[in-house]
Amino acid sequence: MTDQKENQQKRSRLKDVDHLDQNNEMERGLKNRHVQFIAIGGTIGTGLFLGSGESIALTGPSIIFVYIAVGLFMFILMRAIGELMYRDPSQHTFINFIGTYVSPAWGKFAGWSYWIVLILIGMTEIAAVSTYCVSFFGTFGIDVSSYKWLIELVFLVVLTAVNLIAVKVFGEAEFWFSMIKIALIIGLILTAAVMVVIHFSYPAQTLNGVTSPAGTVTIQNILHGFQLAPNGWMSFVMAFPMVFFAYELIEFVGVTVSETENPREILPKAINQLIYRILIFYVGALVAIMCIVPWRNFVPDAQGSVASPFIMVFRYAGVDWAAALVFFVVITAASSALNSLLYSAGRHLYQLADDAPSTSLLSRLKLGEVSTHKVPARAIIASAALIILSPIVSMIPAVKSAFTLFSSASSAVIIFIYILTMVAHYRYRTSPAFARDGFLMRGYRVFDVVGIAFFVFIYGSLFASAERLVPAIAGLVWLVGFGAYCMVKKEPAQE
Numbered sequence: 001m002t003d004q005k006e007n008q009q010k011r012s013r014l015k016d017v018d019h020l021d022q023n024n025e026m027e028r029g030l031k032n033r034h035v036q037f038i039a040i041g042g043t044i045g046t047g048l049f050l051g052s053g054e055s056i057a058l059t060g061p062s063i064i065f066v067y068i069a070v071g072l073f074m075f076i077l078m079r080a081i082g083e084l085m086y087r088d089p090s091q092h093t094f095i096n097f098i099g100t101y102v103s104p105a106w107g108k109f110a111g112w113s114y115w116i117v118l119i120l121i122g123m124t125e126i127a128a129v130s131t132y133c134v135s136f137f138g139t140f141g142i143d144v145s146s147y148k149w150l151i152e153l154v155f156l157v158v159l160t161a162v163n164l165i166a167v168k169v170f171g172e173a174e175f176w177f178s179m180i181k182i183a184l185i186i187g188l189i190l191t192a193a194v195m196v197v198i199h200f201s202y203p204a205q206t207l208n209g210v211t212s213p214a215g216t217v218t219i220q221n222i223l224h225g226f227q228l229a230p231n232g233w234m235s236f237v238m239a240f241p242m243v244f245f246a247y248e249l250i251e252f253v254g255v256t257v258s259e260t261e262n263p264r265e266i267l268p269k270a271i272n273q274l275i276y277r278i279l280i281f282y283v284g285a286l287v288a289i290m291c292i293v294p295w296r297n298f299v300p301d302a303q304g305s306v307a308s309p310f311i312m313v314f315r316y317a318g319v320d321w322a323a324a325l326v327f328f329v330v331i332t333a334a335s336s337a338l339n340s341l342l343y344s345a346g347r348h349l350y351q352l353a354d355d356a357p358s359t360s361l362l363s364r365l366k367l368g369e370v371s372t373h374k375v376p377a378r379a380i381i382a383s384a385a386l387i388i389l390s391p392i393v394s395m396i397p398a399v400k401s402a403f404t405l406f407s408s409a410s411s412a413v414i415i416f417i418y419i420l421t422m423v424a425h426y427r428y429r430t431s432p433a434f435a436r437d438g439f440l441m442r443g444y445r446v447f448d449v450v451g452i453a454f455f456v457f458i459y460g461s462l463f464a465s466a467e468r469l470v471p472a473i474a475g476l477v478w479l480v481g482f483g484a485y486c487m488v489k490k491e492p493a494q495e
Contacts, residue, residue, distance in 0.1 A: 027259060038175075044185070051242070053309045067246075079441040084097045089258065092351050097424045122386075122387040123390040207315060210301050255348075342384060422452045
């Protein structure tokens with residue numbers, strides 16, 4: 001009886017974060033369902049709906065193993081982030097631990113680099129939203145291409161407002177965005193299951209100028225003539241960075257902890273369930289797709305792009321409005337990504353301003369303050385103001401070319417941040433601050449090192465592709481240049 005009482009008291013102490021929240025001005029308005037669906041939504045991006053056809057074409061059915069392998073390493077990253085955030089759930093971002101356990105200079109490098117990456121990705125996502133809207137209305141014969149700038153402005157204003165009202169409003173928006181994405185994937189998997197059972201046959205189909213032969217839905221479409229690297233080992237290696245970038249920003253749930261209700265209870269559940277979500281939503285969707293569409297049918301069109309597997313599947317099933325359905329969900333996915341990017345960018349800029357000396361521009365602009373709604377409103381608005389430059393950038397050819405380079409390099413830079421996060425976790429485990437009763441990642445001595453090696457491999461694989469070579473070099477230039485600046489530049493002490 002005494003042991004049971006002690007265990008209850010221990011669990012109560014672990015869940016209690018009030019003593020850590022003395023300097024946390026944010027509101028803990030995110031509930032369990034919000035965080036669970038934010039975690040789910042973070043694993044499902046537009047890459048799955050539109051880009052998975054290209055990865056299937058690259059290496060055939062073995063792409064399933066690539067998604068599983070990359071997913072496992074991303075799960076290791078999330079377990080490391082989870083343990084750090086569990087240790088101190090009042091932190092607004094996992095980036096803070098890099099400054100604490102690696103060095104302040106690398107913390108500064110990671111903080112600014114990550115915020116810049118979020119802005120660049122946000123600019124590409126807002127452009128993607130307008131492009132997908134044009135495609136969506138185009139399926140109904142309506143041309144809205146001349147209003148792309150207005151579409152971008154409206155979406156950004158609405159999502160910025162969602163972020164400014166209250167964190168629970170943001171949570172609700174992400175909850176429903178995720179529901180829509182999940183519904184399409186489950187619909188795809190159920191459709192494939194029914195078609196396999198009834199041995200559904202379909203006629204030849206033409207999509208984007210590419211004609212696919214007639215066929216039958218069967219598991220043999222995956223197993224027949226299976227090879228691990230049907231297009232050569234170089235193509236197999238090139239599939240890894242492609243899949244890796246589909247998982248990019250999976251770590252977003254690690255930014256919500258300081259605003260989560262009962263974080264030490266909710267965070268472990270959200271992270272531990274990631275592996276199941278990866279198996280269901282990525283692997284399940286890929287298996288369903290390739291049962292219906294033989295992988296050899298994924299052929300590039302005249303422009304070199306591969307049709308969306310989701311559009312192909314529903315077209316094969318006889319759903320004539322498949323393209324409109326998929327583009328609606330893709331608009332939802334891009335809106336969800338933009339919504340999350342605004343949230344995360346706002347918190348990171350807020351943290352940078354909060355850490356900056358009082359004489360800095362960030363402090364003078366009061367970007368380290370929260371509004372009456374307990375959100376970092378100024379930091380969110382400042383981040384949104386930069387993202388809205390996207391349509392202006394696209395109008396100037398020289399600037400657009402530079403932006404394309406930087407946005408491509410941003411995906412490479414995020415690999416450095418993942419590596420620094422794993423180093424921070426390793427050093428935390430060997431530091432006096434290590435909490436033995438935390439959300440422990442067992443075998444950290446192996447998993448941290450293997451995780452770092454994997455991310456180094458991913459970066460090295462960028463050099464295997466001609467289109468990723470320049471961004472990979474640009475990423476290294478950023479690492480050396482900005483990294484050296486952060487090492488040399490010493491911030492004056494805060495007053």
